[in-house]
Amino acid sequence: MSRVVVVGGGLAGTLAALRLLQAGHRVQLRESAAGLGGMIAPLGLADTLVDAGAEAYAVRGGVGRALCDELGLEVAGPAGAAHIWRPSGAYRMADGVVGIPATLADPALDALSRAGRATVAQEPGLGADVGVDASTVGALVRARLGEEALATLVEPVTRGVYATPADQLPLAGVAPGLLSALRERGSLLAAVAATRAAGPTVEQPVGGMFRLVAELERRVRGAGGDVRCGASVETLTRDASGAVLTTADGESLRADRVVVATPAAAATRLLAQVGADVEAPAVRRARFAVLAVDGSELAAEPVGSGVLVAERTPELRAQAMTHYSAKWPWARVGGREVLRLSYPADLEPTAEQAIADASLLSGVTISPRQVAAFASVEWTAMPARIDPAARDRLLAAARQAGVDLVGAWVDGNGIAPVILGVDRVLR
Numbered sequence: 159m160s161r162v163v164v165v166g167g168g169l170a171g172t173l174a175a176l177r178l179l180q181a182g183h184r185v186q187l188r189e190s191a192a193g194l195g196g197m198i199a200p201l202g203l204a205d206t207l208v209d210a211g212a213e214a215y216a217v218r219g220g221v222g223r224a225l226c227d228e229l230g231l232e233v234a235g236p237a238g239a240a241h242i243w244r245p246s247g248a249y250r251m252a253d254g255v256v257g258i259p260a261t262l263a264d265p266a267l268d269a270l271s272r273a274g275r276a277t278v279a280q281e282p283g284l285g286a287d288v289g290v291d292a293s294t295v296g297a298l299v300r301a302r303l304g305e306e307a308l309a310t311l312v313e314p315v316t317r318g319v320y321a322t323p324a325d326q327l328p329l330a331g332v333a334p335g336l337l338s339a340l341r342e343r344g345s346l347l348a349a350v351a352a353t354r355a356a357g358p359t360v361e362q363p364v365g366g367m368f369r370l371v372a373e374l375e376r377r378v379r380g381a382g383g384d385v386r387c388g389a390s391v392e393t394l395t396r397d398a399s400g401a402v403l404t405t406a407d408g409e410s411l412r413a414d415r416v417v418v419a420t421p422a423a424a425a426t427r428l429l430a431q432v433g434a435d436v437e438a439p440a441v442r443r444a445r446f447a448v449l450a451v452d453g454s455e456l457a458a459e460p461v462g463s464g465v466l467v468a469e470r471t472p473e474l475r476a477q478a479m480t481h482y483s484a485k486w487p488w489a490r491v492g493g494r495e496v497l498r499l500s501y502p503a504d505l506e507p508t509a510e511q512a513i514a515d516a517s518l519l520s521g522v523t524i525s526p527r528q529v530a531a532f533a534s535v536e537w538t539a540m541p542a543r544i545d546p547a548a549r550d551r552l553l554a555a556a557r558q559a560g561v562d563l564v565g566a567w568v569d570g571n572g573i574a575p576v577i578l579g580v581d582r583v584l585r
């Protein structure tokens with residue numbers, strides 16, 4: 159039975175600990191924060207627990223669902239339609255792929271002018287060769303659905319979801335198979351209908367994403383894992399009998415194997431101490447405000463599951479708003495509605511700003527007296543995309559130093575890639 163120390167108790171570290179225990183190892187998991195979960199975190203808001211970080215996993219590929227099934231967690235997709243917001247009002251986002259509708263009956267088309275709708279209506283008759291040479295979402299949609307549909311329905315989604323203008327967003331990355339379906343079916347709308355996911359594209363465990371980590375923790379402890387929070391691992395050295403790690407509060411740990419599952423900065427600091435000098439890739443910050451609102455017309459879900467902001471006004475500071483309790487109905491406790499607004503990284507939203515933005519984006523006037531709770535949440539180490547060649551060099555250097563690296567900064571920022579990354583190392 160080998161002794162393994164796992165450093166970092168986010169999803170990657172906690173799942174790694176469980177897999178190692180299942181394989182018969184003795185596991186010590188050390189986490190610097192007060193609780194496990196990292197970027198999957200519950201936020202207590204009045205009487206409700208909501209997700210302060212990740213709220214859903216991508217259904218594509220099936221790894222998030224498979225893990226929830228294994229853990230006996232009931233899962234569900236989001237309720238309510240997503241909307242796009244402009245100063246003139248909110249309208250539904252098309253139910254298709256990257257904002258491209260699948261049928262002419264999609265209510266999103268009501269946002270177009272008569273001429274814009276007429277252009278879209280002609281699409282099925284264009285012939286299969288129009289737009290098939292496109293390499294970006296923008297080029298394809300412009301060629302087949304026209305400039306207005308591109309600007310109104312698709313551009314807000316590419317910018318809001320992928321942070322990329324439609325003309326720079328490669329089709330291969332976000333809609334693989336769409337062009338070949340267009341060639342086969344002769345229509346983009348039909349191609350979207352054929353390639354879009356049959357069910358929801360994201361899901362969460364009923365109750366909140368944080369339930370996943372809570373259940374993992376229960377299983378790790380139940381399997382005899384030694385878990386300690388508030389224990390930041392500061393040093394990693396090697397001697398003849400293996401690895402030696404120390405925590406900030408003076409604990410010394412010995413291990414035959416070390417799995418580092420921290421964000422990049424801590425991981426590269428530890429790696430440097432065992433001779434692997436690698437540069438920490440860039441991270442970004444993200445800001446949110448969360449409001450719990452009593453007795454308002456929000457109960458009628460005026461903007462469905464929330465809005466992406468397509469056009470700004472000088473007073474509006476939020477970039478998007480999720481009507482969290484409409485999207486995930488179990489978060490509606492005692493008729494209290496929960497809204498989550500995202501902000502530029504350099505802006506710390508006040509309650510007043512969040513209330514004003516939420517009123518504007520929902521079309522419902524919210525008075526400060528109705529606000530039962532407000533929280534401002536900041537995430538400081540969101541991983542950026544890592545270049546595959548740099549990643550391979552990094553993993554090789556870590557392996558050379560006797561360290562297994564897992565986690566979002568090496569495997570990709572998202573629940574599914576993190577789960578796959580743990581499998582890569584430990585299966």
Ligand SMILES: Cc1cc2nc3c(=O)[nH]c(=O)nc-3n(C[C@H](O)[C@H](O)[C@H](O)COP(=O)(O)OP(=O)(O)OC[C@H]3O[C@@H](n4cnc5c(N)ncnc54)[C@H](O)[C@@H]3O)c2cc1C
Binds near residue numbers: 190197392420567574
């Ligand atoms: C606001 C937000 C929204 C997101 N939304 C989604 C989403 O909807 N869908 C999706 O798939 N993904 C989403 N993500 C991304 C997803 O949450 C992450 O990719 C994933 O949870 C990362 O897990 P991890 O274990 O690799 O890293 P982390 O969660 O960062 O865990 C690393 C852990 O290491 C600990 N640590 C750091 N240094 C030390 C040390 N020296 N010693 C011990 N412990 C240490 C940290 O405290 C932390 O708990 C979101 C992330 C955020 C922040």
